[in-house]
Amino acid sequence: xxxxxxxxxxxxxxxxxxxxxxxxxxxxxxxxxxxxxxxxxxxxxxxxxxxxxxxxxxxxxxxxxxxxxxxxxxxxxxxxxxxxxxxxxxxxxxxxxxxxxxxxxxxxxxxxxxxxxxxxxxxxxxxxxxxxxxxxxxxxxxxxxxxxxxxxxxxxxxxxxxxxxxxxxxxxxxxxxxxxxxxxxxxxxxxxxxxxxxxxxxxxxxxxxxxxxxxxxxxxxxxxxxxxxxxxxxxxxxxxxxxxxxxxxxxxxxxxxxxxxxxxxxxxxxxxxxxxxxxxxxxxxxxxxxxxxxxxxxxxxxxxxxxxxxxxxxxxxxxxxxxxxxxxxxxxxxxxxxxxxxxxxxxxxxxxxxxxxxxxxxxxxxxxxxxxxxxxxxxxxxxxxxxxxxxxxxxxxxxxxxxxxxxxxxxxxxxxxxxxxxxxxxxxxxxxxxxxxxxxxxxxxxxxxxx
Numbered sequence: 001x002x003x004x005x006x007x008x009x010x011x012x013x014x015x016x017x018x019x020x021x022x023x024x025x026x027x028x029x030x031x032x033x034x035x036x037x038x039x040x041x042x043x044x045x046x047x048x049x050x051x052x053x054x055x056x057x058x059x060x061x062x063x064x065x066x067x068x069x070x071x072x073x074x075x076x077x078x079x080x081x082x083x084x085x086x087x088x089x090x091x092x093x094x095x096x097x098x099x100x101x102x103x104x105x106x107x108x109x110x111x112x113x114x115x116x117x118x119x120x121x122x123x124x125x126x127x128x129x130x131x132x133x134x135x136x137x138x139x140x141x142x143x144x145x146x147x148x149x150x151x152x153x154x155x156x157x158x159x160x161x162x163x164x165x166x167x168x169x170x171x172x173x174x175x176x177x178x179x180x181x182x183x184x185x186x187x188x189x190x191x192x193x194x195x196x197x198x199x200x201x202x203x204x205x206x207x208x209x210x211x212x213x214x215x216x217x218x219x220x221x222x223x224x225x226x227x228x229x230x231x232x233x234x235x236x237x238x239x240x241x242x243x244x245x246x247x248x249x250x251x252x253x254x255x256x257x258x259x260x261x262x263x264x265x266x267x268x269x270x271x272x273x274x275x276x277x278x279x280x281x282x283x284x285x286x287x288x289x290x291x292x293x294x295x296x297x298x299x300x301x302x303x304x305x306x307x308x309x310x311x312x313x314x315x316x317x318x319x320x321x322x323x324x325x326x327x328x329x330x331x332x333x334x335x336x337x338x339x340x341x342x343x344x345x346x347x348x349x350x351x352x353x354x355x356x357x358x359x360x361x362x363x364x365x366x367x368x369x370x371x372x373x374x375x376x377x378x379x380x381x382x383x384x385x386x387x388x389x390x391x392x393x394x395x396x397x398x399x400x401x402x403x404x405x406x407x408x409x410x411x412x413x414x415x416x417x418x419x420x421x422x423x424x425x426x427x428x429x430x431x432x433x434x435x436x437x438x439x440x441x442x443x444x445x446x447x448x449x450x451x
Contacts, residue, residue, distance in 0.1 A: 002117060003027040005044070007037035007060070008052040008079070013102070017050060017109075024110060034058030038066055045336040046074045048116050053080040053091070064094040073123060075116035079104060124330055139175060140323050141316035145308045149176065156303050157183035162255070164300045165278040167307030170357035173278040174238065176305055180276055181234040189233025194226045196247075197239035204247045206263050209254075215264020227260050230273045240300070241281035241292060252296045275300065310352040310359060318344045320356065324363040325374070337367055342376040350383065353419060411446040414439070423450045 004026045006017050011032075018028045029046070031037035035057040041049060051060040058066075060078055067076070078091040081102040091099050097116045100109060139150060156163060157180050165173040174193070181191045199207050206215075210225030226235060237243075243251070254260045255275060259268045277300045286292035310317065321339055329336045339347075352358055362383055370378045399405040414432075421427045425443075429436040442448075 001025065001027045002047040003029065003045070004113065005029050005031060005037065005040055005046045005049040005074075007031040007034065007049065007055065007063070009033060009055045010052075013052070017104075020106060020109065021113070026113075034060060034063045038063045041067060041072050041074055042070050043338075047120065048113050049074050049076050050079055050113075051076055051096075053078055061090060061094060064091065064096060068095065073120060075120045077112055077116055137175060138323075139172070139179060140320050141313060142319065143308075143313040143316050145313055146316060149305055149307065152303070152305055153179050153183060156180065156305075158185055160274055161302045162274070162300050163276045163303045163305060164283075165276065165305050165307060166283075167278075167280065168309050168355055169280050170355035171307040171309055172356050173280075173307050174236070176307060177234075177236045177238075177276045177278060181236075184234065184274065186233050186274060190230055191234045191236065192226050192230035193236040193238060195238045197242035201244040201247070204244060205250060208247065209250060209260045209262055211263035212265045215262070219264065222262075225260070225262065227254060227271045227273055228269065231271050233273070235273045235275050237275060237277040239279060240277040241279040241283055241286055245291070245293065248293045248296050252293060252299060255296075255299045310355040314348050317348045317352075317359065320359060321347055321363055324360050325367060328364050328367045332367070334367070335372070337370060337372060337374055339374045340376065343374050343379050346376040346379040353416075407446075410442070411448070414442055414446065415448055418443075418448065418450075 004021050006014050006021075006028060007030075008014050008017070009032055014030050014032075018030065021028050029040065029044070031040055034051075034055040037049070037051060037055070037060075038058060040046075041063070051063060053060040060080075064076060064078075075097040076095065078096045078099045079102055080099070097119065098112050100112060139146065139153075141147075153176065163177075163180055165176050167173050177193075178191065181187060194207060196204060206219075206223060206225065208225050208227055210223045210228060211219050213219055213222050237251075250260070254271065254273075258272065259270050261268055283292050283297050283301075287294045287297055310320075318339075321344060325337055325339055347359070347362075354361075365382055366374050366378055369382050396405070399408065414428075417428050417432060418425075421431070425439055426436055429439040432439065
């Protein structure tokens, strides 16, 4: 049922408007002054609002002014017994949907309310579609690390410098790359992305540089590679630490000479591309291990932007959570839900191994399964216990014997490392400095299973 807010200092006017709107099956809330109306619009979720211009504490035009600084999208219809062209123009300039004089004509009032709601629905739908198509979300956060990232993007984006974005999976490296493109002089050109880890090593060169017809058995026609597709724009090489050495050599040549050769071809093709790369690996360690070229590393890392994990910027979780709640509610077409302060504190206390991607999924789950308010009870019920951070006292009190405590910690430690390295047992054993067979024994002992 659509909800309308009526803000007027005259009780008789509020009563009349309520009766009219409730007869048309609208749910109605009331405010007797501008200050209360502002609070209700800021904190509530209304489909439309009727605001009187002359009200105590804060008049209707002041309410409009203050709403400009919030994320309130409620369409506002101004009503006044002192109707004039000047008032109507001023109200419209401040963002009002329409202006109606008192006493309002019944038919005009209902048509205006209906049209305002239709417009609000279209605005919301447009926002959702733009976000889904554009994919360039705002970088949310006020922590020092995020502020530094934003400042670096502003300074580096207009240049042609190559950028290497580092950070764990799910931290938002792709978003940084997108903003580097959006704020660059190439923003009218294409942004072409390729995930180097998702493409088999034998196909990566064809993906990057294209191939000629007949270059190999399945090459039934000519293919244009990502470098050519990104000509005049930006090429984003995600997870570049997983690229094969042979492909690295060709990428190095493309960066040095601004030209490529398709697989199976002998013609050099000039390309004008800015490369932004990202990785969750320490490329210097990869260089030392012989899996990554030092000369390519230096070519890519003119500017290095490190994106911190969500656990390192937990103070940003409330901002991110509120943003995700709004987006998910818009996507599903449900009234905006409220995260209580205790729920936010509970989210801040979680261990976010999946970073922002995991937080977004958790918020979506909470929006679906919770009522109008998302409380700490819902967070505890609907978020897996493995994400909770045990306080030392709580953890210590669980055990009486040292051996039991030691085994519990060992199990958690091994499980954490296995998840960190995507259950790559060889890599995990190497990092833990134990034999692989010994790690397999531990996995069996503690009955660890990949989820």
